[in-house]
Amino acid sequence: MSVHRTPPVLDVDTLIDDPRTKIIVCCGSGGVGKTTTAAALGLRAAERGRDVVVLTVDPAKRLAQSMGLSELDNSPRRIEGVEGDGELHAMMLDMKRTFDEIVEAHSDPDRAKQILANPFYQSLSSSLSGTQEYMAMEKLGQLHRSGAWDLIVVDTPPSRNALDFLDAPERMGRFLDGRFMKILATPAKTGGRLGVKVLTAGFGVFTNVLNKVIGVQLLRDVQTFVAAFETMFGGFRERADKTYRLLQTPGTAFLVVAAPEPDALREASYFVERLAEERMPLAGLIVNRVHAVVPHTPTAARSQAAAETLDERGEHPLAAALLRLHADRRQLAAREERLREHFTSAHPAVPVASVPAQAEDVHDLEGLRQVGDDLAGNRAAATARPA
Amino acid sequence: MEGLRAVVRTAVAWGRVDQGAATAGSGRLGGVSGITCMAGVRPEGPCGTDDIVSRVSARDTDWDGVRLHVVTGKGGTGKTTVAAALALALAAGGRNVLLVEVEGRQGIAQLFDCPPLPYEERKVAVAPDGGDVYALAVDTEEALIEYLEMFYNLKRAGKAMSKLGVVDFVTTIAPGLRDVILTGKTSEAVRRRNADGSFAYDAVVLDAPPTGRITKFLNVNDEVSGLAKVGPIRNHADTVMRVVRSPETVVHFVTLLEEMPVQETLDGIGDLTEAGLPVGGVIVNMEHPPMLDAGDLATAEAGGLDTDEIVRGLKAAGLEHDAEQTAAVLAAEAVDHARRTALQRREMERLAALSQPKYVLPLLPDGMDLAGLYELAEALREQGAA
Ligand SMILES: Nc1ncnc2c1ncn2[C@@H]1O[C@H](COP(=O)(O)OP(=O)(O)OP(=O)(O)O)[C@@H](O)[C@H]1O
Ligand SMILES: Nc1ncnc2c1ncn2[C@@H]1O[C@H](COP(=O)(O)OP(=O)(O)OP(=O)(O)O)[C@@H](O)[C@H]1O
Ligand SMILES: [Mg+2]
Ligand SMILES: [Mg+2]
Numbered sequence: 001m002s003v004h005r006t007p008p009v010l011d012v013d014t015l016i017d018d019p020r021t022k023i024i025v026c027c028g029s030g031g032v033g034k035t036t037t038a039a040a041l042g043l044r045a046a047e048r049g050r051d052v053v054v055l056t057v058d059p060a061k062r063l064a065q066s067m068g069l070s071e072l073d074n075s076p077r078r079i080e081g082v083e084g085d086g087e088l089h090a091m092m093l094d095m096k097r098t099f100d101e102i103v104e105a106h107s108d109p110d111r112a113k114q115i116l117a118n119p120f121y122q123s124l125s126s127s128l129s130g131t132q133e134y135m136a137m138e139k140l141g142q143l144h145r146s147g148a149w150d151l152i153v154v155d156t157p158p159s160r161n162a163l164d165f166l167d168a169p170e171r172m173g174r175f176l177d178g179r180f181m182k183i184l185a186t187p188a189k190t191g192g193r194l195g196v197k198v199l200t201a202g203f204g205v206f207t208n209v210l211n212k213v214i215g216v217q218l219l220r221d222v223q224t225f226v227a228a229f230e231t232m233f234g235g236f237r238e239r240a241d242k243t244y245r246l247l248q249t250p251g252t253a254f255l256v257v258a259a260p261e262p263d264a265l266r267e268a269s270y271f272v273e274r275l276a277e278e279r280m281p282l283a284g285l286i287v288n289r290v291h292a293v294v295p296h297t298p299t300a301a302r303s304q305a306a307a308e309t310l311d312e313r314g315e316h317p318l319a320a321a322l323l324r325l326h327a328d329r330r331q332l333a334a335r336e337e338r339l340r341e342h343f344t345s346a347h348p349a350v351p352v353a354s355v356p357a358q359a360e361d362v363h364d365l366e367g368l369r370q371v372g373d374d375l376a377g378n379r380a381a382a383t384a385r386p387a
Numbered sequence: 388m389e390g391l392r393a394v395v396r397t398a399v400a401w402g403r404v405d406q407g408a409a410t411a412g413s414g415r416l417g418g419v420s421g422i423t424c425m426a427g428v429r430p431e432g433p434c435g436t437d438d439i440v441s442r443v444s445a446r447d448t449d450w451d452g453v454r455l456h457v458v459t460g461k462g463g464t465g466k467t468t469v470a471a472a473l474a475l476a477l478a479a480g481g482r483n484v485l486l487v488e489v490e491g492r493q494g495i496a497q498l499f500d501c502p503p504l505p506y507e508e509r510k511v512a513v514a515p516d517g518g519d520v521y522a523l524a525v526d527t528e529e530a531l532i533e534y535l536e537m538f539y540n541l542k543r544a545g546k547a548m549s550k551l552g553v554v555d556f557v558t559t560i561a562p563g564l565r566d567v568i569l570t571g572k573t574s575e576a577v578r579r580r581n582a583d584g585s586f587a588y589d590a591v592v593l594d595a596p597p598t599g600r601i602t603k604f605l606n607v608n609d610e611v612s613g614l615a616k617v618g619p620i621r622n623h624a625d626t627v628m629r630v631v632r633s634p635e636t637v638v639h640f641v642t643l644l645e646e647m648p649v650q651e652t653l654d655g656i657g658d659l660t661e662a663g664l665p666v667g668g669v670i671v672n673m674e675h676p677p678m679l680d681a682g683d684l685a686t687a688e689a690g691g692l693d694t695d696e697i698v699r700g701l702k703a704a705g706l707e708h709d710a711e712q713t714a715a716v717l718a719a720e721a722v723d724h725a726r727r728t729a730l731q732r733r734e735m736e737r738l739a740a741l742s743q744p745k746y747v748l749p750l751l752p753d754g755m756d757l758a759g760l761y762e763l764a765e766a767l768r769e770q771g772a773a
Contacts, residue, residue, distance in 0.1 A: 029463075030462045030463045031461075031462065031463045031647075060646055060647050060650075061646070061647075061650060062646060120560070123562075124560075127562060158462060160462055160463070160492075210557065212539055212618070213535070213539065213557070213561075213564065213620060214557065214560070214561045214564060218560070218561065222560055262754070294716045296709065296712075297713055297716050297717075298706055298713065302706070306701070306704035306705060306706050307704070309704045309705065310700060310703065310704050313703075315700070315703055316696070316699065316700030316703055316704070318679075318683060318692070318693070318696060318697060318700065319696070319697050319699070319700020319701055319703075319704065319717075320700065320704075321678060321679050321680075321683065322679075322697060322700075322717040322718070322720070322721055323700075323701075323704070323717070324678060325678045325679070325717070325720055325721060325724055326716075326717055326720055328678070328752065329720055331752070332752070335753075335754075359722070359723045359724075359726030359727045359730070360726055360727070360730050361645060361646045361730070363646070
């Protein structure tokens with residue numbers, strides 16, 4: 001293997017031990033292990049002495065249960081069973097609740113009540129695309145402002161595009177602050193009838209269509225909502241901008257998580273490039289669920305040939321089966337390694353850490369600890385861990 | 388099938404409008420364009436052509452009579468892949484199948500190795516024995532404008548709206564409208580007929596939104612309940628609803644044998660059933676096939692493999708060098724494999740509680756390509772899914 005394809009090692013312990021590291025963001029495409037990595041890093045940092053809060057989004061049920069998280073509270077809870085000096089708190093993001101809290105915090109009680117009861121608000125706050133990303137950023141901002149934590153580890157919402165985490169809040173802010181919202185607010189404010197008050201030709205057609213297609217009731221809900229919400233409009237964009245800037249400060253470290261698969265690594269590549277454009281600090285790439293091989297074992301071809309020899313002779317069926325298994329595994333490992341090399345040749349300076357696939361889901365502190373050890377490069381014999 | 392005929396008769400004729408448009412030459416809608424991408428054509432299938440033909444006529448499948456197959460599942464489990472494989476499988480035997488994609492991702496084009504698909508039905512593949520797979524990538528904005536033109540005579544409005552970027556806005560404040568248009572487009576293809584009265588497509592496969600959104604997506608009547616109470620959209624939703632609820636429609640779930648996707652499948656099936664929507668089969672994708680027999684798996688899981696026997700086997704095969712160490716590594720790999728297999732078995736048992744038929748597709752060791760897609764299609768046929 002040529003030297004330039006060997007990436008710098010991502011030194012996770014140095015990163016989490018450094019008191020200047022205040023925020024770690026785990027991002028990546030869907031299902032690659034963002035939540036697992038975030039929880040594992042949080043646990044490791046706490047066990048190495050830091051006071052950590054982990055903000056998770058949609059964790060697997062068993063993991064949430066074993067950490068004692070419930071969907072009921074939108075605030076951090078102390079996790080039991082952490083060894084060492086630090087403390088670990090964790091929470092599960094409740095996006096609707098976070099949205100409601102913003103409304104409550106930024107309008108007087110009557111108006112807040114009116115907004116929260118509005119049918120359009122209710123569907124908006126639970127289904128507007130980008131809301132989850134926006135609220136994750138919002139929660140991050142809140143946790144940061146509270147000053148209660150020494151280190152905040154952030155998981156990002158499941159999305160097929162890793163970039164959504166960066167783009168969606170801005171998109172949503174733009175939507176809420178946008179000119180259509182304002183146009184819509186106009187008739188309700190003036191008490192004018194819909195479609196009568198023609199601002200421009202385009203607008204006249206527009207309300208006309210809205211009226212016909214989506215119906216008067218929904219349009220009215222939208223308008224009451226917009227009118228009540230108006231004082232908060234500018235706020236959304238501002239808040240998104242603020243958190244965005246926080247992500248550009250040196251105390252933040254992005255970890256891009258990927259599975260050793262073409263799609264996931266391609267997404268990781270996009271994300272890395274984007275971070276550079278935005279001047280957001282990248283700490284490195286985590287390749288999760290890799291199949292490492294123990295060095296100095298027979299190659300795939302050799303194992304396959306040996307298995308065939310045994311088959312032909314009708315001898316040692318167990319050894320033959322294990323050799324075939326080993327051949328498969330080496331092939332898989334080689335393919336994964338090639339994919340990783342491909343990433344590294346495009347981004348030679350990005351430090352990389354690999355986490356082996358555990359045989360089972362990661363669903364308790366013990367499993368998280370193992371992932372943490374692996375992240376820090378502490379697994380002695382990668383796969384030859386006797387049961 | 389009585390109910391179904393009724394659907395066709397009372398349908399707000401999006402289908403008829405389409406065909407009119409097509410014959411009138413404006414043809415973007417119903418008409419099928421020439422073949423532009425046929426990377427998927429494979430003259431010889433993975434197995435003997437005659438073999439398939441004879442089985443097609445002879446056998447029943449689990450979904451005889453079903454013409455709309457909706458494919459959902461957790462993100463990344465293989466919805467697009469499985470939908471495409473199912474379309475190929477259904478086309479076998481010389482049938483016409485349409486594969487529809489609604490998420491604007493051009494996943495089908497990628498899979499069949501074509502340039503991005505326009506908003507038009509295109510032939511993308513031929514089944515081993517001559518059936519045709521067509522694909523349609525529905526573009527939400529174009530579909531919305533088309534819809535406004537057709538039902539509201541709002542040709543100008545559509546154009547103006549798209550210029551203003553209002554389309555985005557409308558679909559955001561009224562996601563139900565978007566869904567009705569997407570499902571409507573799909574049910575139009577299901578109902579469309581040729582001049583001789585036969586169906587234009589023998590089957591339609593929809594690569595649908597993920598589990599978390601599928602019930603809302605299909606339950607269009609509920610979705611539009613907040614919209615206009617009367618008028619075209621309401622009628623349109625009613626038509627879609629009749630197609631979706633008819634015995635000709637089923638929703639298949641794709642899952643992996645892992646905790647989260649299985650949980651989503653169980654929850655999703657529950658939601659769908661509660662909403663009175665028809666659940667089809669459960670397709671387990673990317674199964675890691677067991678490489679050891681049941682006895683060895685159990686022994687390995689318990690950490691009790693006989694390493695001396697492995698050493699003897701290695702030596703007999705000419706791998707004397709470091710045989711002891713190699714045996715230890717192989718045994719550890721076997722433990723990993725046995726645990727992984729046991730996990731799969733446990734997840735399979737959770738699925739066993741479901742009454743739906745189950746199909747299992749292997750993890751293709753070399754990743755996905757066209758040959759792999761045909762392989763998955765064949766596996767679906769062998770198991771009776773098509
Ligand atoms: N190293 C590993 N070995 C074995 N299983 C793993 C590993 N990492 C993650 N998993 C499992 O993979 C599944 C997905 O992981 P996780 O939930 O962390 O992914 P995610 O990126 O957060 O997904 P989403 O995009 O859906 O939020 C979980 O069941 C988890 O237990
Ligand atoms: N049986 C299989 N063997 C190997 N790889 C597979 C198999 N099925 C799917 N894949 C691969 O898994 C990845 C995800 O598949 P696919 O895109 O079909 O999933 P999806 O559910 O449609 O995803 P999304 O939710 O993003 O739309 C793709 O890279 C695909 O090639
Ligand atoms: Mg997650
Ligand atoms: Mg897809």
